Amino acid sequence: MTQRAQERLSIGRLLSQHGKTAIITGGAMGIGKGIADRFAEAEANVVIVDLNQEEAQKAVDAVVKAGGKAVAAGCDVSDESTVKATVKKAITAFGRVDVLVNNAGIYPFAPALQMLVAEWDRIQAVNLRGLFLFSREFANQVIRQGGGGVIVNIGSIDSLHPSAVGLAAYDASKGGVLMFTKNFALEVAPYGIRVNMIAPEGIVTEGVQKGLTGLTPEQMKAMKEQFLARVPLGRWGMPDDIATVALFLASPAASYMTGSYMVVDGGRLLT
Ligand SMILES: NC(=O)c1ccc[n+]([C@@H]2O[C@H](COP(=O)([O-])OP(=O)(O)OC[C@H]3O[C@@H](n4cnc5c(N)ncnc54)[C@H](O)[C@@H]3O)[C@@H](O)[C@H]2O)c1
Secondary structure (H helix, E strand, O other): OOOOOOOOOOHHHHOOOOOOEEEEEOOOOHHHHHHHHHHHHOOOEEEEEEOOHHHHHHHHHHHHHOOOEEEEEEOOOOOHHHHHHHHHHHHHHHOOOOEEEEOOOOOOOOOOOOOOHHHHHHHHHHHHHHHHHHHHHHHHHHHHHOOOOEEEEEOOHHHOOOOOOOOHHHHHHHHHHHHHHHHHHHHHHHHOOEEEEEEEOOEOOHHHHHHHOOOOHHHHHHHHHHHHHOOOOOOOEOHHHHHHHHHHHHOHHHOOOOOOEEEEOOOHHHO
């Protein structure tokens, strides 16, 4: 046994992120914003990383207004030098990093039969290369700090099973997220770093709403009815449905979990 058993913490302390620094990619909107809000509530210092710097700053302002601590970092997760600079920015702001939530992702509907190489490359670059870059920079920093630390990757039910036609490139990237999660978990376990994945589906976010623009009201109604008919819990998910699970995975409540995943989809994968 190389690791000591986890100290038995009180229920109150189990979910606390007090004094920890959490980097949330794609944290300006949608699921990422929901996660950033919960980590701030759990008293983490939050680094909200996003391509959309203006929205990231708004998300930070909301956290600070609610009494939390946060900084914004404009960053394209697929760009190596900006990712390195962002982890340095987190250290400058808060002195250490403890949690990384790799959430930034894109999911354009684009049939592979017509797909341009540039579209394919962009999906892999954001969803997979970005996740690798942040994981590498974060884990090396945590190792320099003496070990510990947690990575939560946001995959998809598409990491496990296709959800719709037209997402072959997306599914390839999210399948990659699952296998990266497992193998990286093996690689960094000796440093006490845990790596797990959440597989969401059906979460109402800005990105999902954007994907529905262009549909007529009738098409929208039919699409929503069709979708809900396949969700056993009978409702859409909200960003907070993922945020609370991310908080659990990042907490000592999940201290014996690594290389694993949790499906958070209202039961959709069962149907
Ligand atoms: N919404 C769902 O139902 C659902 C289902 C399965 C998986 N997911 C996954 O959850 C994650 C978040 O999805 P969402 O629905 O909240 O999306 P969203 O589009 O609402 O928000 C994504 C955020 O990521 C940011 N972002 C996009 N590209 C980026 C880049 N290159 N660098 C930095 N930031 C970038 C965007 O600016 C935005 O703020 C994605 O990885 C997605 O694949 C979502």
